[in-house]
Amino acid sequence: MKKFSLIFQELIYDFVHWAIQPLKPLLKPNSRMEKIIIPLEKLAKEVAYNCQMCGQCILHSTGMVCSMNCPKNLRNGPCGGVRLNGHCEVKPEMKCIWVRAYEGASLMPKYGAELLRVQPPVKRNLQDSSAWVNMLHGLDESSKVEWLSAEEQEKLEDLWSK
Amino acid sequence: MVEKKMSQLEQVLRSGRFAITSELNPPDSANAEDVNRAAMILAGFCDGINAVDASGANCHMSSMAICALLTRIGYEPVYQISCRDRNRIAIQGDILGAAAMGVQNLLCITGDDVSSGDQPGAKPVFDFDSIQLLRTARMMRDERVFLSGRKITSEIPLFLGAAANPFVPPYDWRAQRLAKKIVAGAQFIQTQYCFDIPRFKEYMRQVRDLGLDKQVYIMVGVGPLRSYGAANFMRTKVPGIVIPDEIMDRLKKTPKERQQEEGKQICVEILEQVQEIEGVSGVHIMAYRQEELVAEIVQEAGLLPRR
Numbered sequence A: 001m002k003k004f005s006l007i008f009q010e011l012i013y014d015f016v017h018w019a020i021q022p023l024k025p026l027l028k029p030n031s032r033m034e035k036i037i038i039p040l041e042k043l044a045k046e047v048a049y050n051c052q053m054c055g056q057c058i059l060h061s062t063g064m065v066c067s068m069n070c071p072k073n074l075r076n077g078p079c080g081g082v083r084l085n086g087h088c089e090v091k092p093e094m095k096c097i098w099v100r101a102y103e104g105a106s107l108m109p110k111y112g113a114e115l116l117r118v119q120p121p122v123k124r125n126l127q128d129s130s131a132w133v134n135m136l137h138g139l140d141e142s143s144k145v146e147w148l149s150a151e152e153q154e155k156l157e158d159l160w161s162k
Numbered sequence B: 001m002v003e004k005k006m007s008q009l010e011q012v013l014r015s016g017r018f019a020i021t022s023e024l025n026p027p028d029s030a031n032a033e034d035v036n037r038a039a040m041i042l043a044g045f046c047d048g049i050n051a052v053d054a055s056g057a058n059c060h061m062s063s064m065a066i067c068a069l070l071t072r073i074g075y076e077p078v079y080q081i082s083c084r085d086r087n088r089i090a091i092q093g094d095i096l097g098a099a100a101m102g103v104q105n106l107l108c109i110t111g112d113d114v115s116s117g118d119q120p121g122a123k124p125v126f127d128f129d130s131i132q133l134l135r136t137a138r139m140m141r142d143e144r145v146f147l148s149g150r151k152i153t154s155e156i157p158l159f160l161g162a163a164a165n166p167f168v169p170p171y172d173w174r175a176q177r178l179a180k181k182i183v184a185g186a187q188f189i190q191t192q193y194c195f196d197i198p199r200f201k202e203y204m205r206q207v208r209d210l211g212l213d214k215q216v217y218i219m220v221g222v223g224p225l226r227s228y229g230a231a232n233f234m235r236t237k238v239p240g241i242v243i244p245d246e247i248m249d250r251l252k253k254t255p256k257e258r259q260q261e262e263g264k265q266i267c268v269e270i271l272e273q274v275q276e277i278e279g280v281s282g283v284h285i286m287a288y289r290q291e292e293l294v295a296e297i298v299q300e301a302g303l304l305p306r307r
Ligand code: SF4
Pocket: A069, A070, A071, A072, A073, A074, A077, A078, A079, A080, A081, A082, A083, A087, A088, A089, A090, A091, A095, A096, A097, A098, A099
């Protein structure tokens, strides 16, 4: 059942990704259109994922769990403080975001392996902007330095199925 | 110009000898003497002394300052940087500063949350996570640039380390996550306290299956439990430390005045067992407030002479 839901979410992700491409000329960073789309994006992702609006969404790479809900804001996996019952070091009543992310990714045929992506530091200046707009214009991934070579990244993701 | 030479820890690990690191109990004073004294106890048996970065989120002398003091007296520090208290600007600056003082071993960790420390009202920073910190340090060393792409004008000889905790969930992901750390730049690993040997063996099996033991030096965290009470505190109050029931029972059954001795004995036994596990390159001995025991542990585990 959970697996079915996650495959469905992968499809939705692909669909949204595809459907917003033609809107690129309209959806410019800091434009009036972005202001209009932000509440819509927020509504959709908040209900489903408790989205924190970091503006650089990696949901599909983290088992469809919003990693910004991790109290330490970790983007690359769990800290060493996870409790034996799988709950969070900081918020004992909450299941560790990364325990959930691992469970989710394990059930995702298409994007599961992306859990092994080495995620770059968060651009805090994109907080509360639209991840959709940022994605369209490459603001979420642009960087002056090469974070990780495609080759290194690929080798790492190959380990997923091992 | 910084001298370009491998750190002693790196040399020992590369040579295939069993490496030992330990941790210095950071003082709550402004006395350099306190650091010197604590270091002296450890220096004879260790290839590197960890200067901890406000571990447990408790305020002590900073790890940067301890490193400075240790390099002055010629001891080799392992500079711990946690992501909890400083943002990326401060951290990159500190890496340069530390290297300028002759610090070469860097241990990049996430850090315990402020809620577990003596000042839970503090602002947690967590601008980087440990993997981003590692990758940034590697970038500074190998590509000689800051994260912004701006050039760094000298070499930074660094030996990069990370922590790992195989003893908490999600167990089956822990080995793959180690692979992530290696790709990000980790050359050596110090693990959390190992009290659960079967779990650790299983982890090492996964690590070997992924071929990771060939790509990184793994040092196992061990340490003497001071008493049943102390063990109970660590188990319930310190994040990430797992102590199996059998060990708790063993301490509980021991009369109070002999518990410290028993704790040391358990530590020696664990050290002997982990030495035998394929892929283990050394140990990291954490003997908080009982540093004098490190020498005895090293000796009783048959690891002497050191040089
Ligand atoms: S236990 Fe999990 S959710 Fe909590 S701080 Fe650590 S990684 Fe984040």
